[in-house]
Amino acid sequence: MSQITKRIHVSVNNADKNDYFITDISAATSRRNGRVAASESNRIRLLGMVVFFTTVIVFFTSDVDFTTWVPMKHTKKDIERKEYPIQMLQDVPTVAEIESTLQREYRRIHGDSIEDMARVRLHSLAHTYALTYKLIHELQKQQIHVTLTFGSHLGALRHHGVIPFEEKDVDLAVFSTNTSKIKRAIRATLRTQPHLNLTFSEAYFGFQIPATKELQTYIDVWMFKNDASQTTCVGHQLPDKSCKKWYRDFHDKPPPIYRHDAWFPFRTELFGTERVPIPATNIPIESFHFDDGGPNFWNKTCGPDRRWWEKGQKWLQVDMRERKCSHKYNAYPFVFKKANGIEQLRQGSVVIHEVDGVSLHT
Structure with missing residues (x-):
């Protein structure tokens, strides 16, 4: 039998x-x-x-x-993807407003004086956040769903902002392959800070606003495509310019294919000084290279899982014991969740701020 x-x-x-x-x-x-x-x-x-x-x-x-x-084989007849209305990011603060908030929080940790190096870093970070908020707003005006992804999704959850160590970019996922609309949104964003003389270029996965002397963080725009039940990064979908090629070159594997409800409907989380969209679940970061120890391990390990060895021209794996977040609690701000759902950003014993936790983007 x-x-x-x-x-x-x-x-x-x-x-x-x-x-x-x-x-x-x-x-x-x-x-x-x-x-x-x-x-x-x-x-x-x-x-x-x-x-x-x-x-x-x-x-x-x-x-x-x-x-x-x-069913295992999804078709549009089997399951229809829900359409979620785009909830516009209303508050787009100025660079000066963002910088003032960042300096105020910095003083809570280090006292009234701000060193010149820290002042330069906070000024650059304020530009990064201002561009991020404006770009999200302009993409939404084009009726494009956009959310933080990868390291920025992780940074919002764990630090309420850009990861303060070993992170040089902001990652946005756009659920559109309409390059004309995406370019229009990027150009409108760059026009808000003409003195930075920023440009943008095409990348395997979509588009990139490169870093400059004043803007020390670059911005990556990853192009995703939805079908009836799944979503995945596609980029420009060309033989020499696609997410498949990027993942193959950098990670020796194809891009992950996600269930649609791993991303939608978006939630919101604090990123810098404003709440912005993040995916519906943490699956997108738990299935990426931030995590090599199972669900929620991204909240216990800090830093990349591999390090480039210049002399040997190859990647070296970093042991998880070297990546314990607890080693960094006194040096960098981390989010700690309280029993009542409040999220507390703290560096060492100093409370920087308290805000409501992750919420649905409604």
Whole structure:
């Protein structure tokens, strides 16, 4: 007797990976050489009918909620992707306003005086946040869904901002391949800070606003594409310019394919001085190279999982014991969650601010 196991994937909130199993029992009959008596043939037919109807009864009386069953091969007929309205980022503060807030928080840690190097860094960071907020706003005006992704998603959750160590960029995911609209949004953003003389260029994955002497953080815009139930990074979808090529060159693997509800509907989290969209779940960072120890490990390990060895011209793995976030608590700000849902940004024993935790982007 053979046993066939069928996995049924159930769609649940927050992309929980709950699986239900149904066992389909079928009788395997062996044929004897030579003639088979008519009576034996009839018994086999009868046994087959019993097994068939038993299987049907088991299938339809099991505990699985078939109203939420998602077939393994998705088609638009099977499951339609929900359309979520774009919630515009309303508050786009000036560089001066952002810088004033950053300096005020810096003084809570270091006292009234601000060293020249720190002042330059805060000024550059204020420009980065101002450009990020403006770019999100301009992309939304083009009716393009946009959210923080990768290291910026991680930074918002863990630091309420750009990761303060070993991070040189802001990552945005745009769910559109309309390059004309994306370019229009980028140009409108750069016009708000003409004195920086910023430019942008195409990259494998989308577009990049490069760093300059005054803007020390570059901005990457990753182009994603949705189908009825899944989403993945596609970039420009050209043989020499795509997310597939970028992932193959840098990580030796194809770009991850996500369930649509791993990203949508967006939540919001503090990033700098303003709340901005982040994905619906943390799956996009738990499945990326920030995490090599399972779900939520990104909140315990800090720093990249590999380091470039210039002399040997190759990547070296970094042991997780070297990457414990607790080693950095006194040197950098970290988010700590309180029992009432409040998120507290703290460096050492100094509380920098308290805000409401992650919320749905409504």
